[in-house]
Amino acid sequence: MTDQTEAYISAEHRLGAHNYDPIDVILHRGEGIWLWDVEGNKYLDCLSAYSAVNQGHCHPEILKAMIAQARELTLTSRAFRNDQLAPFYEEIAELTGSHKVLPMNSGAEAVESAVKAVRKWGYEVKGVPHGEAEIIVCEENFHGRTIAIVGFSTDPDARGGFGPFAPGFKVVPFGDIAAFEAAISPRTVGFLVEPIQGEAGVIIPPDGYFRRVREICSAENIILVLDEIQTGLGRTGKLFAEAHEGIEADVTLVGKALSGGYYPISAVLSNSEVLGVLRPGQHGSTFGGNPLACAVARAALRVLVEEGMIENSALQGAYFLEQLKAIRANAIKEVRGRGLMLAVELHPEAGGARRYCDALKERGILAKDTHNHTIRISPPLVITRDDVDWALERFSDVLTAAGS
Numbered sequence: 001m002t003d004q005t006e007a008y009i010s011a012e013h014r015l016g017a018h019n020y021d022p023i024d025v026i027l028h029r030g031e032g033i034w035l036w037d038v039e040g041n042k043y044l045d046c047l048s049a050y051s052a053v054n055q056g057h058c059h060p061e062i063l064k065a066m067i068a069q070a071r072e073l074t075l076t077s078r079a080f081r082n083d084q085l086a087p088f089y090e091e092i093a094e095l096t097g098s099h100k101v102l103p104m105n106s107g108a109e110a111v112e113s114a115v116k117a118v119r120k121w122g123y124e125v126k127g128v129p130h131g132e133a134e135i136i137v138c139e140e141n142f143h144g145r146t147i148a149i150v151g152f153s154t155d156p157d158a159r160g161g162f163g164p165f166a167p168g169f170k171v172v173p174f175g176d177i178a179a180f181e182a183a184i185s186p187r188t189v190g191f192l193v194e195p196i197q198g199e200a201g202v203i204i205p206p207d208g209y210f211r212r213v214r215e216i217c218s219a220e221n222i223i224l225v226l227d228e229i230q231t232g233l234g235r236t237g238k239l240f241a242e243a244h245e246g247i248e249a250d251v252t253l254v255g256k257a258l259s260g261g262y263y264p265i266s267a268v269l270s271n272s273e274v275l276g277v278l279r280p281g282q283h284g285s286t287f288g289g290n291p292l293a294c295a296v297a298r299a300a301l302r303v304l305v306e307e308g309m310i311e312n313s314a315l316q317g318a319y320f321l322e323q324l325k326a327i328r329a330n331a332i333k334e335v336r337g338r339g340l341m342l343a344v345e346l347h348p349e350a351g352g353a354r355r356y357c358d359a360l361k362e363r364g365i366l367a368k369d370t371h372n373h374t375i376r377i378s379p380p381l382v383i384t385r386d387d388v389d390w391a392l393e394r395f396s397d398v399l400t401a402a403g404s
């Protein structure tokens with residue numbers, strides 16, 4: 001580690017809140033799947049900023065749109081209209097088959113917005129007595145970091161010490177239909193769930209789970225809210241992960257890659273009456289739907305489709321998964337994934353995923369451990385077969401050497 005790198009780390013340590021424990025690499029530049037640190041070392045990015053840079057770092061078309069819009073107009077607030085919002089609505093609605101769009105900034109804000117809209121729908125449309133709406137969520141969920149959201153987290157780190165929390169949430173095991181059905185009451189207004197639990201370690205529910213969930217929600221008049229902030233926009237090899245089960249959510253949450261990593265942009269997409277319950281003055285955001293965000297999102301969606309990134313995610317993801325499964329190493333408990341949302345779970349005796357991530361970094365791969373024993377692998381969707389092979393060699397070396 002050079003003096004320069006140490007100086008950055010010590011300044012961060014001295015001045016910053018210690019709410020992260022990052023890998024000690026000071027990144028300076030990015031292009032496509034590659035990142036460079038201040039020492040000039042090059043890395044293949046296998047995190048993609050938690051899937052916010054699906055389109056690859058500093059995508060030139062998104063950059064062009066961002067610069068062009070930044071020269072014209074960046075923020076008006078929603079007190080006035082701007083000429084980027086309507087085209088953004090039209091393009092995202094057309095691409096996703098949605099009828100209504102609510103633009104926000106962060107993922108957590110999209111989740112909060114959906115919770116508000118679904119509760120209001122529950123009172124005004126479903127007829128649940130005021131103040132009694134219940135939303136069902138899943139154990140091991142990750143939906144963001146605001147107070148309402150961490151209040152229904154089951155991760156002691158995420159919620160510990162932050163109460164009191166908002167009531168109105170019921171927690172059930174993920175992937176368990178019987179538990180979901182048992183939790184339903186006449187006051188249930190929504191089911192908020194990730195199609196694949198990302199932060200929990202890329203947990204894929206049993207086949208057919210979401211088809212049943214969809215049937216039950218329709219039968220019981222419950223709004224199915226799929227949090228596709230991480231799984232969406234091509235990450236799993238389809239535009240949305242819901243397509244793997246051939247279902248459609250009532251409300252879909254997107255964020256992260258909606259800007260290709262340029263800007264915090266999120267949205268609530270709805271194909272039902274849910275967003276219709278919000279009237280002027282009842283919800284908003286100063287930056288939500290600003291012209292710069294809209295222009296960036298339009299470009300980010302366009303390149304995702306025009307450059308075949310979703311198909312590439314399916315193709316390279318299937319190959320990556322198959323080849324990871326072929327690695328013979330004592331440390332590996334399970335390899336799983338869908339599209340380019342992949343994970344290698346290690347046996348507890350392997351000594352934790354973090355040291356494997358540190359070893360990968362020494363060989364030019366940046367990956368992040370999650371839940372102690374899982375290495376998550378989610379490169380930008382522009383990765384080529386040659387780059388996957390390059391990465392596989394290094395994964396194989398690290399998993400076989402350090403683990404046994």
Ligand SMILES: *Cc1c(COP(=O)(O)O)cnc(C)c1O
Nearest residue numbers: 106107108142143144227229230
């Ligand atoms: C990242 C993430 C969020 C929160 O997004 P932020 O932009 O960090 O607030 C919510 N849900 C899921 C599934 C996520 O992966």
